[in-house]
Amino acid sequence: MAKALPRNADVAAQFELLADLLEIEGEPSFRVLAYRRAAQRMRETAGSVAQLALNGRAKNLSGIGKTIEEKIVQIVDDGEIHALAKRKATIPSDVVLFMRLPGLGPKTAARIWRELGVATLEDLKAAAEAQRLRSLAGLGAKTEERILKALAAEATAQPFRPLLGEGLPRVLAVVEALREHAGADLVSEAGSVRRRKETFRDLDIIATAADPAGLVDHFTRLAWVVEVAAKGDTKATVLSQEGFRFDLRVVPPESYGNLLQHFTGSKEHNVALREAAVRRGLSVSEYGVQDVESGDVFRTRSEEELYAHLGYEYIPPELRENAGELEAARRGELPALVEVGDLRGDLHAHSTWSDGRDSLEEMVLAAQARGYAYFAVCDHSHRLRDARLEAQWEAIDALNARLAPFRILRGIEVSIRADGSLDVADETLARCEWVMASLHASFDTSPTERVLAAMENPHVDCIGHLTARKINRRPPTEVSVERVIEAAVATGTFLEINSQPDRLDLRDVHARLAGEAGVPVVVNTDAHEVAALGWMEIGIGQARRAWLTKEQILNTRPWREIERSLER
């Protein structure tokens, strides 16, 4: 059997480290930048870059050329980029960590190591305490202080980023609160949360106001603010009860569009946008678009006008990751992204019949109140053996009779066992109207083969939370998403975007790959309580980040149509 290929994240990490080490060595920054961009591209590529490199096709990815492709092959063959192994032998591993400290970059890190002989974080702490760093020109007492503070914080630092599902409702509520303030004009969330990225570092808000200082003041006095970290006339940073950082920036109305675009990012999108603009004689900044020749500056209140001025159709925030959206927008070929309002049902939810917290009736009524036409109750199979399953179906029938034409589907979520078999008999599955199959245990045991086996079962309609990751808690299984997508095409099985905030599984790039392969994606909440039905919002955000249209999302279709496609 062929040896397993390295994962994209691991390949990217080697290039990232190589970039760091080269930078410490003082290599030309553009070469370093090229490695960093390539690493970023790899992380956002859904298919295996190692496989692409072996086929000589990795250089089709933008930012990856012949040299980097060869280095990827080195990783496959020898486990490590040759140039990386060489540098690791000469530069102490901790020196790279110096660069991670705020205010320290590669230049300073290199000088601390070379000129003071400081090679570990421990040595660095000692040198700062002994006030030896200030012997270097350009470093002073402030720098030593900052390093010591950062090293102390490092020890207690939380490595994880908070979840979109936690931050989004909070930031939207704050946006609403600011809009209600008499002095506020335009207010919007910005940054990664506006792009609906799965996690965030801080929550950004952009606003215009007749009286900026008044709005900033109002912001810092909102009831939930526990600490004001910074406050000026036009911006402030505050901390909330949950420990989230909120940044408010009040900007001039005439360039609101420019600023909102700038502060929405992503950084990579903005860099690519500006590079393309430079080639056309335009200099883009948050303050406006300057025609280099004439000196004219274009400012606008509207992002739509800004993109139009630069020659693009409007690019929705979820697509702004420099993943092909600029080229597509230039040609006017962006997809019309799916919206929450397009959904007609939720095809994966639980009730007190298994581990849910709200009753079947409560869940169903809440789903109906959301405007859905159908709802699949998919309680866990191991909690619903034979007689109980029959009893649940009776309860479903009674509700259906009462609520028609609203339709409750007899669903089930079966577990894929370690040997790839399902934990419910085929005869029972045959009587269900909607079958989800998911990995719930033994994640390290041949996940790909087990999922493929489940898909071969004609009763299985959809694979739930494919990689079984829990953001910040459990890494994704090593399931081959590409092979699963191939099998989904072959067997007519659907794939889920699970909207639980810590799952969001499929992740964006994988869902995009599924869409490109023609696999209909089902956006489900996997709700275990009524309130969780609202997670659809972030699941749809994930679908939009995957470039998916209404047509590519199964549960935008009427149930009758879905039912027909199940009779394959």
Add this chain to the structure above:
DNA sequence: GCCGTTTTCGGCCCGACTGTTTTCAGTCG
């Protein structure tokens, strides 16, 4: 090291902030 709606060579986003400086390099987003 990558890349091309003038380029296969000669460029490579833009501005703010900070600390330690008398004019700026380094860092950050």
